[in-house]
Amino acid sequence: MMIKNICCIGAGYVGGPTMSVIASKCPEIRVNVVDLNEDRIKKWNDENVDNIPIYEPGLSDIVKECRDKNLFFSTNVEQAISDADMIFISVNTPTKTYGVGKGMAADLKYIELCARQIASVATNDKIIVEKSTLPVRTAESLKAILDNTGNGVKFDILSNPEFLAEGTAVDDLLTPDRVLIGGESSERGLAAQKALVEVYAHWVPEDRILTTNVWSSELSKLTANAFLAQRVSSINALSELCEVTEADVKEVARAIGTDSRIGPKFLNASVGFGGSCFQKDILNLVYIAKSYGLHEVADYWEQVIIMNDHQKRRFAKKIVTRLFNTVSGKKICLLGWAFKKDTNDTRESAAIYVSDYLLNEHAEVHVYDPKVKRDQIISDLLVLGNFSKEELEERVFTYEDALSCANQAHAVAIMTEWDEFKELDWKHVYDEMFKPAFLFDGRMLLNHDEMTGIGFQMYTLGKG
Ligand code: NAD
Ligand code: UGA
Numbered sequence: 001m002m003i004k005n006i007c008c009i010g011a012g013y014v015g016g017p018t019m020s021v022i023a024s025k026c027p028e029i030r031v032n033v034v035d036l037n038e039d040r041i042k043k044w045n046d047e048n049v050d051n052i053p054i055y056e057p058g059l060s061d062i063v064k065e066c067r068d069k070n071l072f073f074s075t076n077v078e079q080a081i082s083d084a085d086m087i088f089i090s091v092n093t094p095t096k097t098y099g100v101g102k103g104m105a106a107d108l109k110y111i112e113l114c115a116r117q118i119a120s121v122a123t124n125d126k127i128i129v130e131k132s133t134l135p136v137r138t139a140e141s142l143k144a145i146l147d148n149t150g151n152g153v154k155f156d157i158l159s160n161p162e163f164l165a166e167g168t169a170v171d172d173l174l175t176p177d178r179v180l181i182g183g184e185s186s187e188r189g190l191a192a193q194k195a196l197v198e199v200y201a202h203w204v205p206e207d208r209i210l211t212t213n214v215w216s217s218e219l220s221k222l223t224a225n226a227f228l229a230q231r232v233s234s235i236n237a238l239s240e241l242c243e244v245t246e247a248d249v250k251e252v253a254r255a256i257g258t259d260s261r262i263g264p265k266f267l268n269a270s271v272g273f274g275g276s277c278f279q280k281d282i283l284n285l286v287y288i289a290k291s292y293g294l295h296e297v298a299d300y301w302e303q304v305i306i307m308n309d310h311q312k313r314r315f316a317k318k319i320v321t322r323l324f325n326t327v328s329g330k331k332i333c334l335l336g337w338a339f340k341k342d343t344n345d346t347r348e349s350a351a352i353y354v355s356d357y358l359l360n361e362h363a364e365v366h367v368y369d370p371k372v373k374r375d376q377i378i379s380d381l382l383v384l385g386n387f388s389k390e391e392l393e394e395r396v397f398t399y400e401d402a403l404s405c406a407n408q409a410h411a412v413a414i415m416t417e418w419d420e421f422k423e424l425d426w427k428h429v430y431d432e433m434f435k436p437a438f439l440f441d442g443r444m445l446l447n448h449d450e451m452t453g454i455g456f457q458m459y460t461l462g463k464g
Helices: 017-023 038-044 058-067 078-082 107-120 137-148 169-175 186-200 215-244 251-259 278-291 295-322 350-360 374-385 389-395 402-406 426-432 448-454
Strands: 005-011 030-034 073-076 086-089 125-131 155-158 179-182 209-212 333-336 362-366 396-398 411-414 438-441 457-460
Touching: 005 017, 005 078, 017 030, 017 058, 017 073, 017 086, 017 169, 030 078, 038 073, 038 362, 038 374, 058 169, 078 107, 086 107, 086 186, 107 125, 107 137, 125 137, 137 155, 137 215, 137 362, 155 186, 169 295, 179 215, 186 209, 209 215, 215 251, 215 295, 215 438, 278 295, 295 411, 295 457, 333 350, 333 402, 350 362, 350 374, 350 389, 374 389, 374 396, 389 396, 402 426, 402 448, 426 448, 426 457, 438 448, 448 457
Parallel strands: 005 030, 005 086, 030 073, 086 125, 125 155, 179 209, 333 362, 333 411, 362 396, 411 438, 438 457
Antiparallel strands: 155 179
16 A cells, blocks of 8 residues: 555654654655644744744754645644545653553543544544554554444554654654564554555665564553663763762763673763653553552662652752752852753753752752743743742743853853853853852763863762
8 A cells, every 4th residue: 555645643843853754755645744732833834944843953954845845734633634544643642640640651641532533534444653652552442442433444553653862853763773663463454564664665774664563562662761761870870879989970881881782872971861751651661560560560660760860859959068058049050951952842851850959949040041942941840830930930040141141150050961061161151150160060061170170169970
C-alpha cells in the first residue's frame, strides 16, 4: 500500500518536526498536521517562519520549503482524519495528576480522545501509528476503542516511538540511529508495517529501520529513556562523591567513557536532568512494574528519579551554604532556564526547582535565558504552587542579556549550557558583582582554574 495522505494529530515538539521532515523527504505525500490549540497552529502558519512555535536548529528552513506545498497545519482535525491513509497520534501523554496512578502513571485521556474521534470520523480503512510515548500494551486499548465503532472500518495499529532529542531534533530525524516500527504479525499487520517502512525508506537506510512486535516497540521507548536517564543519574551520583574525594567527575567520565562497552555519551554530570520525558517515562515504567507486582524492578528504576531530585536540591543547597548560609535578600543570577541548550522548552528544567528553593530562602532570583521569555519563567514557578503570581512578579527578575543579569549579583549560577555563556566576558562579570563573587557552574561549562584566576569563588559540579 502506497501512502499518499498522512494526518498527524498533535503539532507539538514531536509532531511538528517529525512531520516537517517526512514532508520534506516525501514530496508525493500530503502531510496534514492538526491540533486543537489554535494559537499553536496559528504560529505554525505564521508568514515569518522564525515565529513558528518550536525553536529547533534547521527547522524553520524545512517548514519554509514545504509549508503549503505538501505540509499543512490546521485545526480541522476531522477533515484531516477523514482524508488520511495513515494517522500518527502525537499528542501529549503527561503524568497523571489525579485519581489512580496520580503522580506516576501516564495520563492517556488525550490518546483515548484521539481514538474516539478517529473512530467516529473514519469511513475507510486506516493505519494508526502510535508516535506518542505510551505504556506497554496501549495498542490493545486503542484497538478495543477503534474496533467497536460499528461502522465496519478496519484499523491497523503500529507503534513507532520517536527518539529525537530536543535541540537536535532535525538532525536526529534526518539521520536517526534507528527507526523502530512495531506491528502485528498478521497479513494486514505486516502490510501496514511495510507501508510505514516505505515512508521512512525515502531517506533512512533500511538496515536502520527495525521492525518488532507492538509490545516490544512500546516498551523499548520507555526503556531507552530509562537507560539514558539512568546514565545521567549514575554520573551525577558520582559527582557528589568526586567533590568529597578530590576526584574530578569530568576526568572520571572520560576514563570510563573510553571503554567501548560503556561509551562516552550521556556522561555529563549536571544540575539534574530535565525535559518533558525522562521523569515522566521512568515514573510510568515504575508504575507499570508495580502494577504487575514487580516491586524490585519498580524500586530499581525509581532510584534514578530519587537521585535526580537529590542533585537539584543539593545544587540549590550548595548556593545557600557557600553564601554564608543565607541568601535572604541577595541577588542570585541564574544563567539559563531551558532544560538544555538550543531549545526554548523549559519543562521539568532543573532551573525551576533550584529557583523555587532559593525563593523559599528569600533570595531575589534574576534570570537570563536567550530563548525563554519572562511569562514562561513565571508560569513554570507558579505550577509548583509555593508562591503566588504577585510574589513571583516581585521577586523574580528577567533580563535580555547575561551581563545585565549578573550585574551587582552576589552569586551567578550556570543552569543551562548555552554556548554564549562560555564566551561571556567573565572578567567584566566579576568586576560588576558583589565580593566575594560566587560562581556556581552546574554544567561544568567553564574552565575552573581560569575563573578562580579571575577571582571568583568557584564551585564546579563534581570537582573536589
Ligand atoms: P506537546 O505537548 O508539545 O504536543 C502535543 C500536542 O497535542 C499539543 O499541542 C496538544 O494541543 C495536542 N493535542 C492533545 N490532544 C489533542 C487532540 N485530541 N486533538 C488534537 N490535538 C491534541 O508534546 P510533545 O513534546 O510533542 O510530545 C508528544 C508525545 O511524544 C509524548 O507522548 C512524548 O512523551 C513523546 N515524545 C516527546 C519527545 C520530545 O522531545 N518532546 C521526544 C520523543 C517522544
Ligand atoms: C530525551 C532522549 O535523549 C530522546 O532520545 C527522547 O526521544 C526524548 O528524551 C523523549 O522521549 O522526550 P531530550 O529530553 O530532548 O531527549 O534531551 P536529552 O539530550 O536527552 O537531555 C535530557 C536531560 O538530560 C537534559 O536536561 C540534559 O541537560 C540532561 N543531560 C543529558 C545531562 O545532564 N547529562 C548528559 O550527559 C546528557
